Amino acid sequence: MVNVSATPVLALRGVSKRFGAVQALTEVELEVHAGEVVALVGDNGAGKSTLVKTIAGVHPIDEGVIEWEGKPVSINKPHDAQGLGVATVYQDLALCDNLDVVGNLYLGRELLRHGVIDEVTMEKNSRELLSTLSIRIPSVRIPIASLSGGQRQVVAIARALIGDPKVVILDEPTAALGVEQTAQVLDLVERLRERNLGVILISHNMADVKAVADTVNVLRLGKNNGSFPVKDTSQETIIAAITGATDNAVTRRAVRSTEAAK
Amino acid sequence: MSDTSNTVKKDAVEPTTAAPTEDPTAAAGAATVVDPRLLVREEGYKGYITEFKRKVKGGELGSLPVIAGLIVIGIIFQSQNSRFLSADNLSNISYYLSATGMLAIGLVFVLLLGEIDLSVGSVSGLASTLFAVFVVNHGMNGWLALVLTIVTGVGIGALHGFFFARIGVPAFVVTLAGFLGWNGLMLWLLGSSGTINIPDSGPVHLLGQGSFFMDQSIAGAYILAALGTASLAYGSLVEQRRRKAAGVPFRPTSEIGLRVGLLAVAAFVTAAVLNSSAGVSNSLVIFLASLVIVDFVLRRTPYGRKVFAVGGGIEAARRAGINVSMIRITVFAISGGFAAVGGMFFAGQTQSATLNAGGGNTLMLAIAAAVIGGTSLFGGRGTVWSALLGMLVIQSIQTGLDLLNMNTSIQYMITGGVLLGAVVIDSVSRKSQKAAGRG
Numbered sequence: 001m002v003n004v005s006a007t008p009v010l011a012l013r014g015v016s017k018r019f020g021a022v023q024a025l026t027e028v029e030l031e032v033h034a035g036e037v038v039a040l041v042g043d044n045g046a047g048k049s050t051l052v053k054t055i056a057g058v059h060p061i062d063e064g065v066i067e068w069e070g071k072p073v074s075i076n077k078p079h080d081a082q083g084l085g086v087a088t089v090y091q092d093l094a095l096c097d098n099l100d101v102v103g104n105l106y107l108g109r110e111l112l113r114h115g116v117i118d119e120v121t122m123e124k125n126s127r128e129l130l131s132t133l134s135i136r137i138p139s140v141r142i143p144i145a146s147l148s149g150g151q152r153q154v155v156a157i158a159r160a161l162i163g164d165p166k167v168v169i170l171d172e173p174t175a176a177l178g179v180e181q182t183a184q185v186l187d188l189v190e191r192l193r194e195r196n197l198g199v200i201l202i203s204h205n206m207a208d209v210k211a212v213a214d215t216v217n218v219l220r221l222g223k224n225n226g227s228f229p230v231k232d233t234s235q236e237t238i239i240a241a242i243t244g245a246t247d248n249a250v251t252r253r254a255v256r257s258t259e260a261a262k
Numbered sequence: 263m264s265d266t267s268n269t270v271k272k273d274a275v276e277p278t279t280a281a282p283t284e285d286p287t288a289a290a291g292a293a294t295v296v297d298p299r300l301l302v303r304e305e306g307y308k309g310y311i312t313e314f315k316r317k318v319k320g321g322e323l324g325s326l327p328v329i330a331g332l333i334v335i336g337i338i339f340q341s342q343n344s345r346f347l348s349a350d351n352l353s354n355i356s357y358y359l360s361a362t363g364m365l366a367i368g369l370v371f372v373l374l375l376g377e378i379d380l381s382v383g384s385v386s387g388l389a390s391t392l393f394a395v396f397v398v399n400h401g402m403n404g405w406l407a408l409v410l411t412i413v414t415g416v417g418i419g420a421l422h423g424f425f426f427a428r429i430g431v432p433a434f435v436v437t438l439a440g441f442l443g444w445n446g447l448m449l450w451l452l453g454s455s456g457t458i459n460i461p462d463s464g465p466v467h468l469l470g471q472g473s474f475f476m477d478q479s480i481a482g483a484y485i486l487a488a489l490g491t492a493s494l495a496y497g498s499l500v501e502q503r504r505r506k507a508a509g510v511p512f513r514p515t516s517e518i519g520l521r522v523g524l525l526a527v528a529a530f531v532t533a534a535v536l537n538s539s540a541g542v543s544n545s546l547v548i549f550l551a552s553l554v555i556v557d558f559v560l561r562r563t564p565y566g567r568k569v570f571a572v573g574g575g576i577e578a579a580r581r582a583g584i585n586v587s588m589i590r591i592t593v594f595a596i597s598g599g600f601a602a603v604g605g606m607f608f609a610g611q612t613q614s615a616t617l618n619a620g621g622g623n624t625l626m627l628a629i630a631a632a633v634i635g636g637t638s639l640f641g642g643r644g645t646v647w648s649a650l651l652g653m654l655v656i657q658s659i660q661t662g663l664d665l666l667n668m669n670t671s672i673q674y675m676i677t678g679g680v681l682l683g684a685v686v687i688d689s690v691s692r693k694s695q696k697a698a699g700r701g
Contacts, residue, residue: 078581078583079583082583090581092577093578094575094577094578094581095575096570096571096574096575096578096579096642097574097575097642098570098573098574098575098642098643099567099570099571099574103567103570103571104578107567107571107578107579107582107584108568108571108579108582108583108584109582109583110564110567112564115563116562116563117562117563117564117567120501120504120505120508120510121508123505123508123510124509124510127510141511
């Protein structure tokens, strides 16, 4: 871990969430420090998306405490999360195809000058932001529809940074991307860390997690199932935690085959 | 063709040069390295030609079909009746296009959301009747009646918007109900008399055929032309200076000169033609002023940006914190408001409120105008100038057919064909834009 501060910028303490008869999250703990990339992994239905949505304010939590820079806060709607400094990039990027890159970056928070959209400053800032992130797109003035999937992903991430957040949540940022684009997005994640942002990275791709994350938090059936520093943990250990090492098809098969060998 | 045909053609060019300001221009002063994948416009005028070809191939036809259409219309009608391109007839076209043009402005907003408003014709008819009832039956002041009428139109539109945005009824159905319902209300208000004549004073006089800008003074038209040209030149130069100072790509001075020059030619030729007839009608002045204001609102204000965003992706707009329901309701309210204004224009044309006001093919013409002018039926793409461009086409056809004493039956069939043609062009260009990655 690099440059990790003492107090986590965002901490979840014993967070629970129910949907009707389903206990989606049970007493989940999570800590994100500034300048740290926390990977959130787990099988489908493990509660990753729900956890992220509680932080983003889409689903208010039922029990537990969310701490922001050490102080308990309540996040009841997306606006609260944004106000604190949480930016979320969802899997479906939700960009407006008909607007250009600048228009999308500033959508909903256009800079104004005498009540009129200040295109010049917005374009200048967009170029600066994209170049500090080493994002290469043909032009900031072409419609999103003309960009490739990877370019859209980096635009969506850059868009999250316009509001100067402290924590960025990335939901499956490399799904459906090619080799080159995946590398670009991972580069970008590292640059977010260099900017001293806390990053929560949801991914199914262990290679990506090993490549950029500092800490891996495993969720299984809505509960914490281990938190590992990436450097000293093998991929097998993480996968074992995801699948539930003691009882799963793989271990049962291993047991069967050893018995058969006897 | 006589030189007046040039007017129509040049006029159609003007909005194209005025509207898109955000081209990825290959600016000389840009310090950043340009991505090699970007097809950059070459320096100089040759660059315009290559870019133009590329855009046409990619399905970005812009106002090309309109200009081609206007030329064809000019040739056909002029060969059938030599009065078609006379100054008097062109002046007529310029006067009559403003009423339906007002409806088309409102429709552009709705089309930008990818929705449709079928009620604008009925609402315009109801507005002219309401105004007549206020002024004639209740003796109300004309200007107060005008305000009340427009407020009613806005309210009706907001009601449609409410049912669409909050209750979730498809806009098509809500406004179809409005189409019938408001027409019924108008017929009920007119009652047995059938027609209410409105005295030629106040707003009705202003919008009448005999009302001209600066009382037909020759200078009036030229002042307007000079004002338009000067403001484009000033605006472009200020923007260029700010962009230079900020170090972002800017339009080269030669390009600004070209744009301003084109607008100047179009504006002054139009002014000269209208002056050689009777002058610039006040209706046209109000219509053009509305276009300028609405264009500014759509392209330069946060509200306009939100309308485009909702038209381009509802989910993206919602996540960006845009109140989608509010945008939808206000857009339908704007459409209703402009329909009421259009109704006032109709009342000004006939100095009366009649049973068939806003009926017949008024609605179809307004939709056709917006679509022919280049606003997509699929949302997110378009400019308010399409109301002007489309109305030039529609009104030319109408006036031409009137000159040839064509039957209403023929007029309907031809207008229907033109509308279908415009929608086909829209759909095909959308497909090829998808293929070219610009959908």
